Amino acid sequence: MTETTSPANASATQEAEIAAALGARSIVLVGMMGAGKSTIGRRLSARLGMPFLDADAEIEAAAGMSIPDIFESRGEPDFRDGEARVIARLLDSGSAVLATGGGALMRKETRDRIRTKAISIWLKADIDIIMRRVKRRSDRPLLQTADPAATIGRLIGEREPVYQQADLTVWSRDVPHEKIVDECIEALHGFLCGGRGKETHDRMGVTP
Ligand code: S3P
Secondary structure, three states: OOOOOOHHHHHHHHHHHHHHHHOOOEEEEEOOOOOOHHHHHHHHHHHHOOOEEEHHHHHHHHHOOOHHHHHHHHOHHHHHHHHHHHHHHHHOOOOOEEEOOOOHHHOHHHHHHHHHHEEEEEEEOOHHHHHHHHOOOOOOHHHOOOOHHHHHHHHHHHHHHHHOOOOEEEEOOOOOHHHHHHHHHHHHHHHHHOOOOHHHHHHHOOOO
């Protein structure tokens, strides 16, 4: 009798291999607000059987107030200090999938910690998609400006060179979330287990 591997079995094997190769390291999702870090991160963690952590939610819990209130009452520099402290604590708390706020990676100490303790995935999104998504919510203090589209454009310009330093890049776009999760898993498997992760090949300039 010929043995066959169903797609579900193959993907379960890939997921188990990723979890084993990660060891004590975490997976950290980085990228602009609206890129889908929390949505994709939660689903990715479920697929990999790992805990999910959301840095913004943890910052709010630690401060006992919402992010807009932290910006309002303490200012952005204080928020950034708290953000760096919370991410350091979360990275020390064991292997997890961690969604970070869009500005977190701009701190060198946070970048260094992520590099040492995690595999990073940049969820990259076009400005049009970001704009469409951020318009649905009004809880992003950095976008309370006269021209939010110009603000987003400026932030993308400042941040993309830093996001590019992530280990992996996956395009976030308007397709079913599970497709983006599949692409994260494919990229992680390529990077950690020597599989054929598309973005890994792209980054290394190798034609698959
Ligand atoms: C910020 C992004 C937000 C939040 C804060 C600042 C940023 O998180 O941390 O409003 O600097 O881009 P999301 O990226 O989850 O929206």
